[in-house]
Amino acid sequence: MANDSNSTSLPWYRRTFRWGQTNLTEMDPVSCDMAWWKQYWRETRVQGVIINAGGIVAYYPSSLELQYRAEGLGERDLFGEWVTEARSEGLAVLARMDINRATQAFYDAHPDWFVVNAEGKPLTADGRYFSCINSDYYKEYIPEVLKEIIVKYGPDGFTDNSWTGVGRNTICHCEHCRSKFKAASGLELPKASDWNDPAYRQWIKWSYSCRIENWDLFNQITAQYGGADCLWLGMVNANPVKTHASFCDLKEVGERSRIVMCDHQSRDSLNGFEQNSLNGQLLHGVAGWDAIIPESMANYIRGVRAFRQGSMPPKETRLWMLEGMAGGISPWYHHVGAVQEDRRQYDNAPPVMQWHEENEMYLYNRLPVASVGLIWSQENTEFYGREDADEKVALPWHGFVQALTRARIPFIPVHADHIDREAHHLDVLILPDLAAMTDGQCESVRRFVESGGSLVLTGATATLDEWGEKRSEFPLEAAIGLRHLNETVGAVGKQSSNWAYYEAHNYFRLPSEEERHPILAGFEKTDILPFGGYLHRVQAGEQLKPLATYIPSYPIYPPEFSWVRERETDIPVLLAGEHASGGRIVYLAGDVDRCYGRTHLPDQGDLLANAVKWAAADVLPMQVEGPGYLDCKLYRQDDRFIVHVLNLSGANQDPGYLEEHYPVGQITISIQMDDFVPASVQCKVSGQQVVPEIRGSKVTVRIDSITDHELLILE
Known part of the structure; x- marks a missing residue:
């Protein structure tokens, strides 16, 4: 498939692959050097820029009296100057907004536009008042700001990293929210976070819909005044657990947005560098593989402590960028401030952006090849995860991500609503403790299994309805031959950080060697496996057989007391079998995925x-x-296969910053190619040509050494 990035007949959101953002500060109008930035744009090969315009701080002479101007702006039109220079370089321009808070003067003029608690007290931070997403601030004032910017400057669109307003920990009790929620649900606003309160659960779903309503409103405004290709884009974070805190519905956004602007600037304490390739594949899964997905990538220091003007270590920034590219992410450098005293940060992005330009034709217009789908949904995050989504949802999800990555098993993230759509090219679905599922999602899983697909599921999967309420019957019982006994055993819930935590000192009992299932391969020299979690009691039909059983917890300290009290039970922790349709079923009653996400113990991976x-x-x-x-x-x-190999060896220490790469090799890559025989293999990082070895439908390539990454083109 030819790369058409240079075709001016395409709209900007189909041909703009490399982005840059200088997040202007209030004093930048005094001393920023536009000539320097134009040269930086050229070095980084950007095709589009994100420039601060208005909202919380205006960088242009707005006619809207209450819009606060940057302290150092004076009579300048800094936004206008940046737009003019960007257009002279042939760049696309997005106007950056931040619309979730305003000044005291604004609050005094329109107190009914701002978030208040049940007693009517406004929510503030650092002297700013938080605006309510259901008020006329969002419905009338921001549309006027958008209109003004479009008419004066003609940007291609808008971004806003705070468009979702206040998060789930704040229930706004302004008159707009009270009346709107009453009209939508017939209920009064909940007084506090209480998952047992039906009104609170309704408020959660309603809060998502309110954000999407504003998304649609803003896009109506931009289209009305800027034309069909003038887009309001917000920003999203691709982590399906993190986004629930801000009521951002990734699936709904993906279905609406022709280009998805991702704000996930660096790795975090739980997810390593591999998170960024997952970000790209997850967002492409909801927006389509023809969508461009730029991601803001930090050049300032992030981590245990953030330093806005300090330079992120270059290898840290670059490996995060490279991981994103492997998942279909477009690079987007991000600096805070137009003038930097730590100028080292300007060396981080150019080499990677230049490599991206050179290999652009291989990084777009392609589809992932994977037979395993890892299922996610925001219903599960909300209504199963509830107040503890990191423990209940993030850890099992991360456990499987890390296990699959570590084992080099190609997989794609799949939203639970898209199972039917993706089923035709998947052999295996993984449901990592996906407890809260709709009836339609459960039916999709049944269809997949009954048509010959294989299933790996864990824990409480499908035992709750879409509201997180316990189902009277397990909806997958007939399909997989499993009945829940509504009882758990072991270390339930968030665990103590004390290494001698008694309840988590439990194990799996393995059968005798001659009775062991292939799933237990590699454990020939042990009769037990460390567990550390809890399990669901289940009863299985004939098609599922127990592969390992539970050893209950016993004292871990003092060591003299650390001996097994109950060596054998009949409680299964792992079951497997073959379905009549030809597929295979694996059920982990024990939360191994959650335990592995927590400890990264190799046995569990x-x-x-x-x-x-x-x-x-x-x-x-x-x-x-x-x-x-x-x-x-x-x-x-089309007629080529593309392989990304990212070397993360020694790179995921936390806390820490990547300081050195550890080259690895020899690496042997074997690909099943039933309808394709490559004539050549190019290594686009090392520059080498490799001769492939072809045996039947399998193509094997050997790479002597990989330092940080390699991109192989087989054609």
């Missing part, structure tokens, strides 16, 4: 990977052998 490999009958589109922790992605692009 191996067990998860073994379960997926067995469910796939060991038929995977790509196998990668060799040393190191590698994140491997496979794509098809």
Whole structure:
């Protein structure tokens, strides 16, 4: 498929791949050097820029009296100057907004436009008042700001990283929210966060719909005054657990947005660098693989402590950028301030952006090749995760992400509403403690299994309805032959940080060696496996057989008391079997995915990977052998295959910053290519040409060494 990025006949959102943002500060109008920035744009090969315009701070002479102007603006039109220079360079321009708070003067003029608690007291931070998303601030005033900017400057669109307003920890009790919620639900606003209160659960869903309503309103305004290609884009974070705190519905945004602006600037304490390739694949899953998905990538220091003007270590920034590209992310450098005393940060992005330009044709217009789908949904985050989504949802999700990445098993994230859409090219679905599911989602899983698909599910999957309420019957019982006994055993809930935590000192009992299932391969020299979690009591039909049983907790300290009290039980922790339709079923009654997400204990990662490999009958589109922790992605692009290999060996220490790469090799990559025989293999990082080895439908490539990454083109 030819790369059409240079075709001016395409709209800007289909041909703008590299982005830059200088998040202007209030004093930048005094001393910013536009000539310097124009040269930086050229060095970084950007095709579009994001420039601060209005909202919380205006960088242009607004006719709207209450819009606060940057302290150093004076009589300048800084936004206008940046737009003029960007247009002279042929760049697309997005006007950056921040609309979730305003000044005391604004509040005094329109107190009914701002968030208040149940007693009518406004919510403030650093002298600013938080605006209510249901008030005329969003419905009338911001549309006027958008109109003014469009008429004066003609930007291609708008971004806003705070468009969702206040988060889930704040219930606004202004008159707009009270009357609107009453009209929508027939209920009064909940007084506080209480998952047992039906009104609170209704408020959660309603809060999502209010944000999407504003998304649609703002796009109506931009289209009305700027034309069909003038887009209001907000910003999103691709982490399906984190976004629930801000009421951002990723699926709804993906369905609406022709380009998705992602604000996920660096790795965090739970997710490593591999999170960024996952970001791209997850967002492409909801927006389509033809959408461009730029992501804001920090050049300032983030981590345990953030330093807005300090330079992020270059390898840290670059590996995060490279990981994003492997998942289909477009690079978007991000600096805070137009004048920097730590000028080292300007060296971070150019080499990666230049490499991206050179290899642009391989990074777009392609589809992932994977036979495993990892299922997610925001209903599960909300109504199962509730007040503890990190423990209940993030850890099982992360556990499987890490296990699959570590085992080099190609997979794609799939929204639970899209199972039917994606089923035709998937062999295995993984449901990582996806407890809260709609009836339609459960029916999609049943259809997948009954048509011959394989299933790996864990914990409380499908035991709750879409509101997080306990189902009277397990909806997958007939499909997989499993009945829940509504009882849990072991270390339930958030665990103590005390290493001697008694309840988590439990194990799996493995059967005798001659009775062991292939899922237990690699554990020949042990009769037990460390667990550390809890399990659901279940009763299985004939098609599922227990592969391991539960050893209850016993004292861990003092060591003299640390001996097994109950060596054998009949409580299964892992079951597997074959379905009559031909697929395979694996059920982990024990929350191994959550435990692995917490501890990264290799035994548990191996067990998860073994379960997926067995469910796939060991038929995977790509196998990668060799040393190191590698994140491997496979794509098809017309008559070529594309392989990304990211070397994360030693890179995911936390806390910490990447200071050195540890080269690994030899790496052997084998790809199943039933309808394709490559004539050549190019390595687009090392520059080498590799001769492929072809045996039947399998193509094997050997790479001597990989430092940070390699991009292989087989055609």
